[in-house]
Amino acid sequence: MPQLDTSTWFTTILASFITLFILTQLKISLHNFPNNPSNKHLKLLNSLNPWELKWTKIYLPLSLPQP
Template identity: 80%
Template sequence: MPQLDTSTWFTTVLTSTITLFILIQLKISLQNFPNKPSNKYLKTLKLSNPWELKWTKIFSPLSLPLQ
């Protein structure tokens, strides 16, 4: 039974991989992608909350005096 000659496999696989990579890159580079959507100026509505006008102090439980 003759042995399979595998001496050229590395070259064949390497060139096939490089060729596929180049073909895929060309296909992607020739693809027309849509432009980025432009941002429309949207005026955000600022809702006035009553607690935003007041200064409040938040105490952590560890900073409170012992009772």
């Protein structure tokens, strides 16, 4: 029964890793990333909701008068 020749495995695996690394770098470099987001004024984004105009008081169970 012949033995398996493993002398070229290191070269094959190393070449595969280098090729995958180069292909990954090329794929990433060709990708168009969006620009940095600009600052937005938060006051312009706020909208008034009906419940913001009303005065409400929240009664906690512990703050109610004891019977």
